[in-house]
Amino acid sequence: MPRSAAGELGTLYRLALAVQRAVRDAGGSPRRSDVVGIGATGSPTEAIDRLAETTIVEGLEAERVDWNVVSEEAGTIARGGDRTLVVDPIDGTSNALRRLPFSSVSLALGAGTLGGIDLGLVRDLARGTTWWAARGDGAYVDGRRIRPRPWTKGREVLLVNLGIGASERCSRLAATAQRVRSLGCASLEMALVAQGSADGYVFEAASERNLRPTDIAGAYRIVLEAGGGVSAADGGSLDGLPLSAASRTSVLAWGDAAFGRSLRSGGP
Numbered sequence: 001m002p003r004s005a006a007g008e009l010g011t012l013y014r015l016a017l018a019v020q021r022a023v024r025d026a027g028g029s030p031r032r033s034d035v036v037g038i039g040a041t042g043s044p045t046e047a048i049d050r051l052a053e054t055t056i057v058e059g060l061e062a063e064r065v066d067w068n069v070v071s072e073e074a075g076t077i078a079r080g081g082d083r084t085l086v087v088d089p090i091d092g093t094s095n096a097l098r099r100l101p102f103s104s105v106s107l108a109l110g111a112g113t114l115g116g117i118d119l120g121l122v123r124d125l126a127r128g129t130t131w132w133a134a135r136g137d138g139a140y141v142d143g144r145r146i147r148p149r150p151w152t153k154g155r156e157v158l159l160v161n162l163g164i165g166a167s168e169r170c171s172r173l174a175a176t177a178q179r180v181r182s183l184g185c186a187s188l189e190m191a192l193v194a195q196g197s198a199d200g201y202v203f204e205a206a207s208e209r210n211l212r213p214t215d216i217a218g219a220y221r222i223v224l225e226a227g228g229g230v231s232a233a234d235g236g237s238l239d240g241l242p243l244s245a246a247s248r249t250s251v252l253a254w255g256d257a258a259f260g261r262s263l264r265s266g267g268p
Contacts, residue, residue: 001137009119009132012107015059016123016130019089019105022055023048023125048096049073052089052105060085067109072214075245083111084243086217092185101126106187108217115239120221122187131191133225139194148228148255149196154178156199156259156268159189167204169233177268186211190219190253194226199259204233204250211251213243228255235264
């Protein structure tokens with residue numbers, strides 16, 4: 001990995017660690033579920049999200065980097081740089097508010113579009129497990145190289161969105177896959193595909209309920225560098241998706257290319 005990328009990855013790691021510590025140390029005061037504003041996308045911002053986002057912005061100042069920021073809560077923060085940090089301060093907020101141990105901080109660094117993301121990092125806020133990837137340098141979890149697992153038909157584990165507005169495809173796949181889980185945190189679910197714990201991940205809903213780049217940018221680079229693939233539900237490339245909190249997309253992620261073809265054709 002080039003020295004510059006290693007340094008940037010170090011910054012991402014320190015930001016993620018700071019978020020985990022801030023959320024842990026905040027405990028229940030103020031209440032984590034208090035709504036403290038309306039985010040850039042029009043959704044309520046809970047206190048836990050604001051705390052995490054503020055920690056990241058303050059961390060950037062301390063690191064003395066000029067990266068711009070795109071975050072689900074604040075929208076776009078222009079800081080004078082030519083690169084953008086795509087942030088989901090708390091991915092899986094509903095899980096975190098209910099003390100369910102499946103939420104993360106997701107960070108990705110690049111420019112322009114999802115295909116322009118060069119570095120991605122996802123940290124599990126409950127366990128501290130950290131996945132990261134740099135373009136052309138593979139994907140890792142806690143320093144160990146990861147790769148997807150080969151797909152065995154009839155033995156697949158599929159992670160799928162089953163919430164309000166989930167598409168007919170999601171319901172059909174949930175009924176046909178051998179094992180199904182719906183965990184409520186896109187970045188961690190995609191990371192599990194990258195490391196071979198699951199064969200695929202599917203999120204498809206009404207357009208206004210689909211995922212944002214902030215949800216998937218870090219994990220997108222991780223899945224690709226591990227050797228898997230990611231597309232929209234119709235099979236279209238996500239490389240051109242703008243790095244904007246207003247952008248939304250459906251997502252198919254897979255490890256084995258054969259399983260990806262099966263998902264895109266309506267399988268398994």
